[in-house]
Amino acid sequence: MRLGFSFDPDRCFGCLGCVAACANANGTPEDLFWRRVHKLPPEPGSSRTVYLSMACNHCDAAPCAQACPAGALTKRPDGVVQHHPEACIGCRCCQMACPYEAPQWDAARGVISKCGLCHDRLDQGREPACVETCFAGALRLLRLEDGAAGGGTEAAGLIHLPEAGPMLRIASGPPGAFPPALPLPWERP
């Protein structure tokens, strides 16, 4: 299993809900966001702004982990690139190595901090906070089975960057149904 994000630019409308959901769920400090939304205003003659919501892409080759001299960035078996602040020495090598500006500098604590794909939520069977709150279904959890068809780095829609192997799929998927409300937490008489 390799996990990452799938992003559909035809559905994103730049609401920043994912950015705030991440901050709310992970308690990141003010002015420090693990996820950001980039905006490409319309070309002349076009009527469409394109938005791109990005956080850590949990790369296969994880240049950040390769660059870290302290072993503070590790790759979980499910592909999540996890940061261990207690081991971080604050050298910021990972920031220089990451092609996506994913690792963020927490000046108050003198360490790096970054998206961990809400691995504690994943372990409880929940989706990452940013995915869960997306009104458009533009942001989804990407799960590629090892060895399964389409599971290689050349899988459709995956960003091709051989030296990093980002697990970010940019694709307009089939229309996602708006998930129904969860059943009630207790039985009504």
Place this chain on the structure above:
Amino acid sequence: MRLPNVHYSVCPHNCWPVNCGLRVEVEDGRLCALAGNPHHDFSRGRLCVKGQASGEIQRSPHRLTRPMKRAGARGAGAWEPITWDEALDTIAARMRANRDGGRPQANAVYHSHGNIVQRVNWKVLTPRFANLVGATLWDGNFPCWYDVGLAQALTGYWGLHDPVETGAHAAALVNWAQDPAASQANMVPYLLQVRDRGGEVVTIDPRVTQTAALSTWHLRPRLGSDVWLANGVAAVMLREGLVDEAAMARMGDGFEAYRAHVLALEPRLAARECELDLKDLERLAALYGQGSPLCTNLTRGALGKHWNGVQMVRAVLCLVALGGHIGVRGGGVVWGEAVDWNPSLQAQDRAPATPAHPNNFNAIDAALDSGAIDTLLVVGGNPLSQWPNLNRLRAQLARVPLVVVNDLFLNHTARQADLVLPATSWLEELGLRASNSRIYLMDQALPPLGESREASWWMDRLARRLGVEDYFPWPDKEACLDACLASAACAGASVAELRRRPEGMPAHVAGVPYADHRFQTPTGRFAFFSAQAETLGLPPLPTPEEAPEGARRSPGLLARFPLQLVSERRNTHFHSFHDSHRLVPTLRSLEPEPLLHVHPRDGAARGVADGDLAELFNDRGTARVRVEWTTEMAAGQVGLNDGWPELNLLTSSLCPVAPAVTAVMGLGGQPAYQNALVQLRKVAP
């Protein structure tokens, strides 16, 4: 079983028509987690950027926790704590003197979104207070949609369709001057359902909006040309035989007059007035006339912020009727709430005979200007950010002898007040919320912070000081809410029942509004021609009129101020809540200062680059803004978020609807926020 520390409420931002559900966890009297309520039947666990950040409101160290009076000159920033008794005695003394002196209307209450997000405060408890003590009541909705409401009242058609029904059944959706993606992100799933089924999703807006990014077709007419557009499309439909004219004549009053009025308009001329191609009007006519359900989204009051807004909305409503979309599942107009609370509790019958100043900006401006207001209670509102022409308003408020602000935070208006009263947060009150078809409980999850108290608590104590003993005759808030729920729409609902239903309860409202073609006009018919409008001195048929301050009617002003200022909405703001959200760290980080959208050509022509600090100015004021170059704006227009007071340093006090109209209809009186001319210049950093 529900865990004792889990509570369900709704988001504190007053979105329209539905608020997202919240699930909060509390431990030892403190908020430990806030997230979307996954059981909520509309939002289904999702929250937008403001909702996700709303826990920061509750946890803010900047909350007001005790009543205070100013300790120096107004606006000097020095405050001293006082008791509730001292604050209420001070207010009561002036209110009593005004009443006993024969001018009770000099006591005014202005309540806005911070108060009316609690629906019973809006519809019952605050009007009840004003009626029982005989004060003037200014409703915070007048800047938002009162001219839209007037147009709907004159036409007799309020829409009232549920977005859920639109998502499930509409073949097409037209966002007419609406940007729900920026203002009510929770409507996006329903908009996308229409698109995913292959339906056309249209956005009509001069700007490239966030909703345009999700639309299949974006139409960019000239700013303010909406009557030309709607009437031009209607003309095409009538010429091409796309209208069931016999059905229109059966349903409405004055269809023949409307038909002749519209057919007198040459569609090619209408297209030219809108700066569109004739084929755009023909395509829109084909869409409205195709016979399958088309929903028009008029959720926000954007059109009402134009000088000609009443006519714009009238024109669109007539077009909706013409396409046969009224009373059709998945058709109609998405708008507002259809759920009524117990109307008898407003105590309308006990309001004094003295006429109060109507809830119309012309009347408000005149009352403040003439010194007719002595004591102003501002409840959950922020006029010194949200009302137009702030330099004028600031001078007017400075002459009001007693200004009291009841809020969570020291906002722009509170800083210029004499007294501030600390408000409880939405998690510290038991409350109710409704959508167009459902009722939700806002459960109390936390005790009031410090000495903060909810509005009905201090209104009761103030009313008693004025000799009114029965403002709050209930033993507690739950009994009060149960009394409010005693209405036809809320039959079967009670606080206890709602508490067991975090998904919300259906209200008893029509599944398909207006299926019986009964309309709220004196004749019960749809008013193509409004005799009522004619009596009130308004055009009886939707008629275009250029704004007094605009590109066409004021060439002299345009030479000095060649840019049209557009009041925008972005996800990071709900008006100027929480001191323009500067007290909510996540929102402050995402939009730390007023950001002006400028077309690159307009920026370059003035030497103002992307990211520069600049001044936006006209004869009314000067605002300091950060510039963002973007091709989302049309050249000649600049856009500023309505959550910043900087916008309203520049907007004008012009308000097209006369107080006499509002006095009769109870609606109308929105300022023409969208009609302001400005110029931009670079400033040194």
